[in-house]
Amino acid sequence: MDDLFERIAPVQPSRETMADGAVLLRRAALPFEKDLLAALTGITAISPFRRMVTPGGYTMSVAMTNCGAAGWITDRTGYRYDRIDPQTGKPWPPMPDCFLELAVVAAADAGYPQFRPDACLVNRYEPGARLSLHQDKNERDLAHPIVSVSLGLPATFQFGGLKRNDPVRKFALKHGDVAVWGGPSRLFFHGVAELKDGDHETFGRMRINLTFRGAL
Ligand code: MD6
Ligand code: FE
Numbered sequence: 001m002d003d004l005f006e007r008i009a010p011v012q013p014s015r016e017t018m019a020d021g022a023v024l025l026r027r028a029a030l031p032f033e034k035d036l037l038a039a040l041t042g043i044t045a046i047s048p049f050r051r052m053v054t055p056g057g058y059t060m061s062v063a064m065t066n067c068g069a070a071g072w073i074t075d076r077t078g079y080r081y082d083r084i085d086p087q088t089g090k091p092w093p094p095m096p097d098c099f100l101e102l103a104v105v106a107a108a109d110a111g112y113p114q115f116r117p118d119a120c121l122v123n124r125y126e127p128g129a130r131l132s133l134h135q136d137k138n139e140r141d142l143a144h145p146i147v148s149v150s151l152g153l154p155a156t157f158q159f160g161g162l163k164r165n166d167p168v169r170k171f172a173l174k175h176g177d178v179a180v181w182g183g184p185s186r187l188f189f190h191g192v193a194e195l196k197d198g199d200h201e202t203f204g205r206m207r208i209n210l211t212f213r214g215a216l
Pocket of ligand 1: 123131179192209
C-alpha cells in the first residue's frame with residue numbers, strides 16, 4: 001500500500017536556504033532510508049555507540065560513533081579526529097557506499113561538487129538528549145562543507161552566527177532532511193535542542209544524525 005501511494009504522489013525533495021552557504025534539502029535522504037539503516041547496523045556492530053566525555057569532564061547526552069578513515073572523538077585531553085576507535089583499538093568501520101553516495105550527491109546539489117568526505121560522525125539522540133551550541137572546527141581544511149543527514153524523530157536545530165552570542169534561528173529537522181553547510185557559514189555556532197519523546201515508524205524513540213566531513 002505504501003508503495004502505491006509513493007507511485008501516485010512521490011515525496012518530492014525541496015530546497016531552503018538557511019544562511020549564505022547553508023542549504024536545507026528537505027527529504028533528500030528518503031530514497032536511501034532502508035540502505036542507511038542496514039549500513040548503520042553494520043557500523044555499530046563494529047564500533048558501538050558510546051557517550052563520550054568532554055574536556056571539561058561532562059558525559060555527553062548524545063551517543064556517538066563514526067565511520068570512514070577518521071572519526072571525531074572527545075575525551076579529557078580534548079577534541080580531535082583519530083583513525084583508530086579508542087574503544088576497540090581498531091580502525092573505524094569503512095564508510096558504506098550508500099553513505100558516500102548520499103553525501104556526494106547532496107553536496108553537489110548544494111553547490112559543492114568537489115566534496116568527498118573521509119569521516120562520518122554518527123550521533124544518536126534519545127528523548128532528553130541535546131547538543132549545546134558549538135562550532136565545528138577540528139577539520140583540517142574548512143573549505144570542505146559539512147553534509148548533515150537527519151533520521152528518525154524530529155529535532156529543533158539552533159543556528160546562530162560566528163559569535164556565540166549572535167541571535168539563533170531555529171529549524172525543524174525531520175526524517176530524511178539533509179543540511180549542507182559551508183562557505184561563509186561554515187563556522188557558525190549551532191546546536192540541537194532537547195529531543196522530545198516520540199515514536200518514529202522506522203527508528204523508534206530516537207533521532208540519528210550523520211555528519212559527513214572532510215577531516216584529514
Ligand atoms: C545534529 N549536527 O544535527 C548535530 N554540525 O545532530 C551538527 O552538529 C552539525 O548538523 C555541523 C554541520 C551540520 C550539523
Ligand atoms: Fe556540529
